[in-house]
Amino acid sequence: xxxxxxxxxxxxxxxxxxxxxxxxxxxxxxxxxxxxxxxxxxxxxxxxxxxxxxxxxxxxxxxxxxxxxxxxxxxxxxxxxxxxxxxxxxxxxxxxxxxxxxxxxxxxxxxxxxxxxxxxxxxxxxxxxxxxxxxxxxxxxxxxxxxxxxxxxxxxxxxxxxxxxxxxxxxxxxxxxxxxxxxxxxxxxxxxxxxxxxxxxxxxxxxxxxxxxxxxxxxxxxxxxxxxxxxxxxxxxxxxxxxxxxxxxx
Amino acid sequence: xxxxxxxxxxxxxxxxxxxxxxxxxxxxxxxxxxxxxxxxxxxxxxxxxxxxxxxxxxxxxxxxxxxxxxxxxxxxxxxxxxxxxxxxxxxxxxxxxxxxxxxxxxxxxxxxxxxxxxxxxxxxxxxxxxxxxxxxxxxxxxxxxxxxxxxxxxxxxxxxxxxxxxxxxxxxxxxxxxxxxxxxxxxxxxxxxxxxxxxxxxxxxxxxxxxxxxxxxxxxxxxxxxxxxxxxxxxxxxxxxxxxxxxxxx
Numbered sequence: 105x106x107x108x109x110x111x112x113x114x115x116x117x118x119x120x121x122x123x124x125x126x127x128x129x130x131x132x133x134x135x136x137x138x139x140x141x142x143x144x145x146x147x148x149x150x151x152x153x154x155x156x157x158x159x160x161x162x163x164x165x166x167x168x169x170x171x172x173x174x175x176x177x178x179x180x181x182x183x184x185x186x187x188x189x190x191x192x193x194x195x196x197x198x199x200x201x202x203x204x205x206x207x208x209x210x211x212x213x214x215x216x217x218x219x220x221x222x223x224x225x226x227x228x229x230x231x232x233x234x235x236x237x238x239x240x241x242x243x244x245x246x247x248x249x250x251x252x253x254x255x256x257x258x259x260x261x262x263x264x265x266x267x268x269x270x271x272x273x274x275x276x277x278x279x280x281x282x283x284x285x286x287x288x289x290x291x292x293x294x295x296x297x298x299x300x301x302x303x304x305x306x307x308x309x310x311x312x313x314x315x316x317x318x319x320x321x322x323x324x325x326x327x328x329x330x331x332x333x334x335x336x337x338x339x340x341x342x343x344x345x346x347x348x349x350x351x352x353x354x
Numbered sequence: 355x356x357x358x359x360x361x362x363x364x365x366x367x368x369x370x371x372x373x374x375x376x377x378x379x380x381x382x383x384x385x386x387x388x389x390x391x392x393x394x395x396x397x398x399x400x401x402x403x404x405x406x407x408x409x410x411x412x413x414x415x416x417x418x419x420x421x422x423x424x425x426x427x428x429x430x431x432x433x434x435x436x437x438x439x440x441x442x443x444x445x446x447x448x449x450x451x452x453x454x455x456x457x458x459x460x461x462x463x464x465x466x467x468x469x470x471x472x473x474x475x476x477x478x479x480x481x482x483x484x485x486x487x488x489x490x491x492x493x494x495x496x497x498x499x500x501x502x503x504x505x506x507x508x509x510x511x512x513x514x515x516x517x518x519x520x521x522x523x524x525x526x527x528x529x530x531x532x533x534x535x536x537x538x539x540x541x542x543x544x545x546x547x548x549x550x551x552x553x554x555x556x557x558x559x560x561x562x563x564x565x566x567x568x569x570x571x572x573x574x575x576x577x578x579x580x581x582x583x584x585x586x587x588x589x590x591x592x593x594x595x596x597x598x599x600x601x602x603x604x
Contacts, residue, residue, distance in 0.1 A: 154504050155456065166445055173451035180444050194430050195416055201423035206405070208458035254404050 107132040108162040110152055112139045113322045116216070117171030118159040120278040124175055124271065126315035128185045140228060172204045175271040188268035199264050203255060203272040211251070211279055214244025219282045222290065223330065244294065251276070252298040261307045269311045277308040281320055284327045287334065357382040358412040360402055362389045363572040366466070367421030368409040370528040374425055374521065376565035378435045390478060422454045425521040438518035449514050453505060453522040461501070461529055464494025469532045472540065473580065494544065501526070502548040511557045519561045527558040531570055534577045537584065 109125060109132050111118035125132045137143045137158055144156050153160035153169040160169040163181070168174055179190035191197050218240035221233040258265040262273045280301070283291050295302055309316045359375060359382050361368035375382045387393045387408055394406050403410035403419040410419040413431070418424055429440035441447050468490035471483040508515040512523045530551070533541050545552055559566045 155500070166448075168448055168452055170452045170455035172455050173448055176451055177444065177448040180448075194427065198418055198423055198427040198430075201426055202418055202420045205420035205422050205458065208455065209462075212459075250405070 105164050108135055109133070110135045110137050110149070110158060110160045110162075112137055112144070112158050113319060114326070115139060115158045116278045116282050117275065119281070119319050119323075120271075120275045121159045121161070121171055121174050121178070123278070123312055123315050123319050124178055124189070124274060126319070127312050128178070128182065128189070130178060130182050130185075172207075172271070172275060175275065179271060186268075188266065189271050191270070196264075200270050200272045203263055204275065206250075206255075207272070207276055207279065210243065210247040211276055214240050214242075214247045215279050215282060216240075218244050219285060223285050223287075241294075248294065248298050248301055251304075252300050256300040256304055262304065262311075269308055273304070273308045274312065277305050280305060281323055284320075284323050285330050288331075355414050358385055359383070360385045360387050360399070360408060360410045360412075362387055362394070362408050363569060364576070365389060365408045366528045366532050367525065369531070369569050369573075370521075370525045371409045371411070371421055371424050371428070373528070373562055373565050373569050374428055374439070374524060376569070377562050378428070378432065378439070380428060380432050380435075422457075422521070422525060425525065429521060436518075438516065439521050441520070446514075450520050450522045453513055454525065456500075456505075457522070457526055457529065460493065460497040461526055464490050464492075464497045465529050465532060466490075468494050469535060473535050473537075491544075498544065498548050498551055501554075502550050506550040506554055512554065512561075519558055523554070523558045524562065527555050530555060531573055534570075534573050535580050538581075 107125070107130060109118075109121055111122055111134055113119055113122065122134060124130070137149055139158065143149060144153075144158055150156055152162060152167055155169060157169065159171055159174060160167065161174050161177070163177075168177055176190055179185045190200065218237055220230075221237035221240060225232050255263050260266050262269050263276070264270070264272075266273075280295075283294065286294075357375070357380060359368075359371055361372055361384055363369055363372065372384060374380075387399055389408065393399060394403075394408055400406055402412060402417060405419060407419065409421055409424060410417065411424050411427075413427075418427055426440055429435045440450065468487055471487035471490060475482050505513050510516050512519050513526070514520075514522075516523075530545075533544065536544075
């Protein structure tokens, strides 16, 4: 039975899992679960993931959720996945676990609430929350600095000095790709000081294309809609309300 | 060269790593880094863990931080660790990864800020924050419900229906043990409805004793001090200030 991947490409960990499958030639069926329509909250989806979050997989009768756990499972259970994604060497593998754990409490805790509270919330019928955005920005900025100065130190093209990507590169870069939907000034303010981070995003994109761009198409369309709506709002209001997001069909 | 474990037993992930070493007969040297004295913020400790958090290990020249990553490393790199701690079976192992990932975004995000903002903050010279405590309580209560109804479902004595503990049991139970320092009424309100969770804490304690109790002695002493100070405050103020924590030597 074919692997089932329950995903919404607007969700950054969903994108990481889909790209991983595509890059590694894993035969899978993508089952779209639209968060904006509340499809992750249905009793049917709770049978797959009782935590009602995306992504989740079903491989025959085996069900699994949490994207890092899924990426590790796929790397171990499917033949033909190159070692660099999740090295067998205990020292290299442990460092990848360390990055992935750090991701939970740092980059994810900064990026996701920042984007939600500055941009995405109205699309899901929720108000923007400038205070929550300000708190998230502190965590996000600190995380970007640590990526730049520690996780990307040395001359390697990827995290931990690697010359080929691991599941950690894919997971963290997909997290950062959600910043594309921000107001360009905000995105530049956040990412601008971090040249290594920018280059690493590009390296991970190149290493996983054409799949990376294809899976991120939905984000780029959302970015275009946000830009269009900001321009429209600025035009209507004489440029005084450049940052007001509007509800889109995203 | 002997394994070095940098830890503060007041830190719940530090306790998990120390207990794991003791239970599995891993020869290690415990290097105390006192958070209350700011010793984790020194340039010397940043050489061990640039994120300035505990625990961290040094195994010869190999350095590692993030407690889940450390527990997995120890289970894989040291001979003689029984399989149940971190099973070789890819399905069982993946489920353990899933619990550990869930821990980051749920139980840890509830328990640690709740205890900090109701009890611990003044000990570290910080103010209590009732609003942050209330937000953390929502996450903590939801996490306890999910532990009770999902992760501990079935008749197993441990997470995922196991009859022997894994690194996930040890990590999550150590997280919950910090609730011991709370006002007893708060602790009962939080844990009281969750009988399976209470039994599981006891099962994990029994499976890892006498080490569990020895490593948690510092928490039990802190609990006693908190109780003593609450009684003293209640006596001095006619019972009107039962919940005010006082700065202790913890």
